[in-house]
Amino acid sequence: MKVKEIISEERITLPELREILLKVEASKLENGKEMSYELRKSIEHANHLSRTSVQNAKALLEELLKLEKIKPDIAYRIVNIMPRTRDELRAIYAKERFTLSGEELDEIIDLVMANF
Numbered sequence: 001m002k003v004k005e006i007i008s009e010e011r012i013t014l015p016e017l018r019e020i021l022l023k024v025e026a027s028k029l030e031n032g033k034e035m036s037y038e039l040r041k042s043i044e045h046a047n048h049l050s051r052t053s054v055q056n057a058k059a060l061l062e063e064l065l066k067l068e069k070i071k072p073d074i075a076y077r078i079v080n081i082m083p084r085t086r087d088e089l090r091a092i093y094a095k096e097r098f099t100l101s102g103e104e105l106d107e108i109i110d111l112v113m114a115n116f
Helices: 016-029 036-049 054-066 072-081 086-092 102-114
Strands: none
Touching: 016 036, 016 054, 054 072, 054 102, 072 086, 086 102
16 A cells, blocks of 8 residues: 555544544445455554553543653653553653653553553
């Protein structure tokens, strides 16, 4: 499949992607069309890695964006990965020019666990 042009671009969470892909799958099946290999693999990937509901993902994203040291890119990565430990969270922040204190890491992990 070749992409001719990008019409628009926006960030979405993995649970939102899963929901969109499931609608595409239902549409394909409803019309009796065969799903491409790429679509089947995308659906499988989203089902396997999506760890929360769309509502919980959006709520977590809003809470994370309220915190001081979280940029939108990082907030989306946290929602998609749903880190459970400090080490997993530190890996997300590895390229940043600052480090978070233990208290800040724990606050983020508490938010993630509350929306898991």
